[in-house]
Each structure stands twice: as C-alpha cells, then as structure tokens.
Amino acid sequence: MSTLLLSPVERDYITKGIEKGIRADGRDRLDWRHLQIRQSIISQANGSARCRLGNLGFGTDILVGIKAEIGQYTQGDSNNPSSQKIVCNVECSPSAMQEFEGRGADEVNLELSQLLDRLLNGPQCGIDFDQLCIIPKQAYWVLYVDALVLDYDGNPIDALMMTTRAALADTRLPKVVVESITDENGVLQQEFEVVDDPQAAEPLKGRDNIPLTVTLYQIGGNYVVDTGLQEELCTKARLTVSVNPAGEICGIQKSHTKSGFAPSALPEMLKVSQKQASVLFTKLENELAKSSNDNQMDVDDGDSFEPDTGSTFLVPF
Amino acid sequence: MDIDNIEKVKQESALLVTPGYLITQDPEFMRGHGTFAEDSAIYSSVSGVVERINKLISVRPFKQRYQGEIGDIIVGRITEVGSKRWKVDVNSRQDAVLLLSSINLPGGIQRRKSESDELQMRTFFSEGDLVFAEVQNYFNDGALSLHTRSIQYGKLRNGTIVKVFPKLVPRSRSHFHSLPCGVDVVMGVNGYIWVSKHVPQSTVEANAEEIYSNKNEKISTQERETIARVCNCITLLDRLFIKITDTSVIYTYEASLGHAAKEILNHDIAADLADQVKARLNDH
Numbered sequence: 001m002s003t004l005l006l007s008p009v010e011r012d013y014i015t016k017g018i019e020k021g022i023r024a025d026g027r028d029r030l031d032w033r034h035l036q037i038r039q040s041i042i043s044q045a046n047g048s049a050r051c052r053l054g055n056l057g058f059g060t061d062i063l064v065g066i067k068a069e070i071g072q073y074t075q076g077d078s079n080n081p082s083s084q085k086i087v088c089n090v091e092c093s094p095s096a097m098q099e100f101e102g103r104g105a106d107e108v109n110l111e112l113s114q115l116l117d118r119l120l121n122g123p124q125c126g127i128d129f130d131q132l133c134i135i136p137k138q139a140y141w142v143l144y145v146d147a148l149v150l151d152y153d154g155n156p157i158d159a160l161m162m163t164t165r166a167a168l169a170d171t172r173l174p175k176v177v178v179e180s181i182t183d184e185n186g187v188l189q190q191e192f193e194v195v196d197d198p199q200a201a202e203p204l205k206g207r208d209n210i211p212l213t214v215t216l217y218q219i220g221g222n223y224v225v226d227t228g229l230q231e232e233l234c235t236k237a238r239l240t241v242s243v244n245p246a247g248e249i250c251g252i253q254k255s256h257t258k259s260g261f262a263p264s265a266l267p268e269m270l271k272v273s274q275k276q277a278s279v280l281f282t283k284l285e286n287e288l289a290k291s292s293n294d295n296q297m298d299v300d301d302g303d304s305f306e307p308d309t310g311s312t313f314l315v316p317f
Numbered sequence: 318m319d320i321d322n323i324e325k326v327k328q329e330s331a332l333l334v335t336p337g338y339l340i341t342q343d344p345e346f347m348r349g350h351g352t353f354a355e356d357s358a359i360y361s362s363v364s365g366v367v368e369r370i371n372k373l374i375s376v377r378p379f380k381q382r383y384q385g386e387i388g389d390i391i392v393g394r395i396t397e398v399g400s401k402r403w404k405v406d407v408n409s410r411q412d413a414v415l416l417l418s419s420i421n422l423p424g425g426i427q428r429r430k431s432e433s434d435e436l437q438m439r440t441f442f443s444e445g446d447l448v449f450a451e452v453q454n455y456f457n458d459g460a461l462s463l464h465t466r467s468i469q470y471g472k473l474r475n476g477t478i479v480k481v482f483p484k485l486v487p488r489s490r491s492h493f494h495s496l497p498c499g500v501d502v503v504m505g506v507n508g509y510i511w512v513s514k515h516v517p518q519s520t521v522e523a524n525a526e527e528i529y530s531n532k533n534e535k536i537s538t539q540e541r542e543t544i545a546r547v548c549n550c551i552t553l554l555d556r557l558f559i560k561i562t563d564t565s566v567i568y569t570y571e572a573s574l575g576h577a578a579k580e581i582l583n584h585d586i587a588a589d590l591a592d593q594v595k596a597r598l599n600d601h
Contacts, residue, residue: 005394005406005445008531009474020538024477026545026578034583055582056556230477 047171061151126209172201243277349375392505476513483508
C-alpha cells in the first residue's frame, strides 16, 4: 500500500550505490533488464505487441494494439500529410500499481500519451505518411495506437516505445482500390473500396526507421538507464532521447520537475543514449527473431502442448 | 467431483478448485471463507484447496495477502504518523498500528511517554521508514498492533528491501539471520525481507542512542555486491516458488558464486540454480 514511499536510508543506499557503479540489483549504470517481446497477440487489431522489461516474469509490462481506420478530410486541414495521422492513447491499468486506481493514473496517462504523440506524429517517426493517404484531400488512414500498461516497475517510456515499434512493424494496412469515375458534369470523381482479404494487406512502409527511446535517469550526480521502481523514486530529473536505427537523434525531452541538468553534461548524455539505442535495437531485433522462431515451433507442435512445470515462469505471457 | 467424494479424494490428493467451481449442491452444508452460495449450491470464489470441518466448507486460497498472527516477526513501512500512533504497511489487507507506547525510547529507558515525546514522533519514525517489529495484538477490526520493545527491533538501516510472496516465508524460531557471507537478513513473515550489511550485535548495543538514526554506515563496493547477490538469490527463490529460509538462501548463494550477481536473474541461469538448490534441499 505504500509502493511510492522510500526511507531516507534506502534513498542513500541507492544513490551511493550508483555513485560506486553498482546498483541495488547488481547491475552497472548502463545495464538493461531482461527484455521479452511478442508480436501479433491481438487478432482483432491491425498490429499488436506486448513487451516485458524485467527479470523472471515480473517488471514493466506493456501491451500495444494498433487499429487503422479511415478518416475523412475536413476543410481547413493542413496539407501536411503527416498531421494527426497517428492518434496515441496510453492508459495505466490500476492492476499495475495501487496508485493508478481512480484518477491516480490520469497524469501519467497524459504524459505518456503526449510523449508518444510527439515521437510518432511527424517526419521524425520514419513512417512513410504518403502510404496512409487514400485519396488526397478526401480520405486517409488514421492509425490508432492504444497502449495499456499492465504492470509497472519503472522505465515505462523505453518499454512503451519498444512495444510501439514492434506493434507498428507488425501492422498490416488493408488494401484499398481507388476508382476514378467521370460523372455527367465531366468532373473527375474518385471512389475507393477496402479489400477484405487479409492476404492483400500491406505492411507499413518505413517501419524499419521508427526510432526507439533511451531514457537517462539522474540519480545523485550520475545517470542510469532502465530504472526499477525504487530507483525511479530517487530520480531528480530524466532525459528521454529518441534515436532512429541510423543513429540520428530524432527528439529530446526533459521531464520530472525536481531539478535540471547541467548544460555541460548534455553532449555526453546524448552520446551515451545514442550508443545505448544501438544496444536496444539489437536486443529488440534478437528478441523478435527469437519469438518468431518460438511461434513456428508452436505450430509444429500442434495440439501436443504440455506446460513445462519446472520453468513455467519462462513462458513469458 | 462432488463434496461427497471428498473423503475419498483426500486420501489421494487435495480437491483443487478455481473460482466458480461447483463444490456441492447439497443444502445441508454451510459456506465458509472463499466460497459463495447461489441457488442453495456452494461455489468456490477463489482458487485453492477445499477444506471441510464437519458441515462447514471453506476454500484455502493459494495466493493471499499476509494474515498476521500474534508473535509474528515482520518488516513494515510507516505510511502515516497519527496521534500517539503510526500506521504501518505490512502487506496485509489493512495497515497495522504501532503505538507510541509500544516502542523503546532512545537510550532504552523505561519511562512513561510524555507530551514532548508525542510532539517529536517524527524523530523516531517518519513516513517511508522501515521498521522491524513483532505483532503484539489484534484490534477489534482485525488490524494488527505492533511493538518494537526489544534491542533487535526498530528502524532498519544499511541495506535494501526485497518483496516476496508471504506464504514462502515460514514462521520459525528466528527471523534474523547473519549469513556466513557477511550479510544480515531480516525475514519478515509478511513477505518483506530486509538485506543489509552485517553489523555485530555488540556495536548495536553500544550505540543504543542511534536506534532512530537515518544515516547509513559506510558500505564498501564488495559489501554492496554481496547484498545485491543475496537480494537476487531471494528474488529467484520467490519467482521459482521455493521456501525462503536461511538454508535455502545460503544454498542459492553458494550455487550462484560461479555467476556475476547481475546474471543470477537471467532465465536460463535462474532455472539451473533453482534445480541445484531444490536437489540440495531434498537431500536433507
């Protein structure tokens, strides 16, 4: 009932430990927890993924579903093809933490939704927005990104972005056939029809360029990645850097109001997050490759699935 | 499977039920904890084991919050400071209460608590502090009343907390262990385990004035590494559902020495270590 309380002694233990480079769970400052990720777990969605960042079946657990819907062009919209084509909504489930009950999660929800929105809506996102346009100035696809935080153990931003990237990579847009008709007045009219065949659906163009984020948490005079809940409570300030696979920085956000960074520390922090991002990209890729292998094995096994009791916790979800 | 068969079943194995499982339709039985009645039939409302005492049927759940008993040794966190009392989170359904009259004042002097003590309650325990205490009594509403009237009880320092599943910590003669690796472990029956640097009992007694201090002693990198390793060992035991006792922690610790402290929680290594520990526990 008091997950958000920390005694001064614990605070001191964590801060001094980070100063010495050994964290409460034995990790170094730039060590990540174990990452598990699975794609295509919601059949009704166009794309989905679930990720867990933590050890032995516990940790921050995020589920992202993506739904593509057709939006109508309204007069006065900007011509910028990338404006508001992705609608983000993040919700923290009260089952994740007692503090999220009632209206407790509102602030976190808003913060994460806006952050995701800023990261995805715009050319920095990497997705080819032209693909989302069906008929210019008439109809286009809107991607609804809905994330649910199922379990909370620190560092939600990076986990959220990894899950979103995996879900967008998994997304298939239904095929649309556009027909041009000339009506009796000689005006060219365009109509479209959505093809109902899932085989014809196409993946998003530019999905490989979607960035990931690396969030650095400042604790004492040092910064760490991937904090647990207790470490997060000791954090004075945090910096989220989004980096694309090419290693280019696509966005920076400083949050957590308690204090700021020394400007001189920033260049180094950016360099560190660039390096950590490449670590994350490899981790994510490996994990996705592993999970697709597992899926294939499941299919081979058919109905003869027997739970392995000795290592039930290894079954990720 | 019906309750009438339960005697027969009991000889073979326990009757395991899930929420909504029909236990019996016989109207002569009474429903106890963990069950609900609908149309004179009794269903389970939790997943657990069916227990029957004469005509009373109850289900003992597998997973539940900590249920206190008098004499339990626990670790709790202060959540609120009230008049003459502290509210303490003990991983139970409701917060426990620590009365000002049930603590030892600095210096260990036995005397009546005065008004000035009431005014400086936050210098003893304030919100967020961790206490090592014993369950003294129940209140009428089921809340636990704690006390810290012993030199070994009081504020916890020099370490970090691990939260585990309460049922995995068995009640035993001692809940304070100094492990051979130089780490002190306080195993709260409520599932909060405090792992800290070893401080000899004589030093604690000599510094009786400092029992409410908020300062850590110096902890070396070596000691931190050992504490982290013990913490990870306890987490491992919790996740793999092995009883957490001083023996099982020591076995896990010894088995883990071939790996770096941070690697213990890797899935493959953890499964391997758990097998070794289970085998060793079965041998004894």
